[in-house]
Amino acid sequence: MHSSPALASPTPSRARIWWEIAIVLALGLGESAIYSIVQLTYRLTDATPLADQTTTLNPSRSDREIFDLIYQVLGIAFAIVPVLLVCYLVWQHTRPHLGALGLDGSRVGGDIGRGILLVLAIGIPGLALYVGGRMLGLFVAVDPGGLDTHWWTVPILLLSAARASIMEEFVVLGYLFFRLKQLGWGLWPIIIATSVLRATYHLYQGPGAFIGNLAMGLLFGWLFARGGRLLPFLVAHFLIDAVAFVGYPLVAPMLP
Numbered sequence: 001m002h003s004s005p006a007l008a009s010p011t012p013s014r015a016r017i018w019w020e021i022a023i024v025l026a027l028g029l030g031e032s033a034i035y036s037i038v039q040l041t042y043r044l045t046d047a048t049p050l051a052d053q054t055t056t057l058n059p060s061r062s063d064r065e066i067f068d069l070i071y072q073v074l075g076i077a078f079a080i081v082p083v084l085l086v087c088y089l090v091w092q093h094t095r096p097h098l099g100a101l102g103l104d105g106s107r108v109g110g111d112i113g114r115g116i117l118l119v120l121a122i123g124i125p126g127l128a129l130y131v132g133g134r135m136l137g138l139f140v141a142v143d144p145g146g147l148d149t150h151w152w153t154v155p156i157l158l159l160s161a162a163r164a165s166i167m168e169e170f171v172v173l174g175y176l177f178f179r180l181k182q183l184g185w186g187l188w189p190i191i192i193a194t195s196v197l198r199a200t201y202h203l204y205q206g207p208g209a210f211i212g213n214l215a216m217g218l219l220f221g222w223l224f225a226r227g228g229r230l231l232p233f234l235v236a237h238f239l240i241d242a243v244a245f246v247g248y249p250l251v252a253p254m255l256p
Helices: 014-026 029-044 065-079 081-090 108-136 153-182 187-200 207-227 231-254
Strands: 054-056 141-143
Touching: 014 029, 014 081, 014 153, 029 153, 029 187, 065 081, 065 153, 081 153, 108 207, 108 231, 153 187, 153 207, 153 231, 187 207, 207 231
Parallel strands: 054 141
Antiparallel strands: none
8 A cells, every 4th residue: 555645845955045046046046136236336336426327127128019029929928937946846735735934815905005014104105215216326227117108008017016916925024034044044044135135126226225124124024024924025125116117207207
């Protein structure tokens, strides 16, 4: 008589977890963090003052419309591969399959409502920080749109906002919190480490972006540790980026 298979995989060894974390980060956010450090160094050593520099978050990828669309879709699709890897690594045989990441499919309406409240709590102070940072020369000018106007521009910008939300929150909040707890890390070391990572891969926008995203990461991490539910942060991040990407051309003329 054959024994039945285990319902869940045993906890990996510490060395395996560290290698796993390194690989996951190297495929996405860790790579972005390293490039951001190099890019900030380039900006700070450039003859042009930081306040006079510009970065575009969603640039056109081709001067031919159909190929621009193809490149945009491919870029978004491949960017979420690290998220698929994370889901594969922590998938549980019993429901909720992604419970380790804080997703169980319940209380969706309440989670969406909490996500909207987070937008109100973060969005306005974040805009104020950006405007103040621009005046102090701590931010480069950020163009969240960048795409030429086509019939598919708004849908692609919304997909890009969803990509950023999924890629960052699945990895930074869900996956890293889970794995670092398995390594025996305390709550605040996890919150601080993940917040520093979040801030670092935004350094390409200037030192002010590090400060703003560090504060956002600390708030997100503390709230996630208290509630253990990922969906509110996915919703909040998506809405913040969607408003910035799509609404920027409307509000840009009103900014100092």
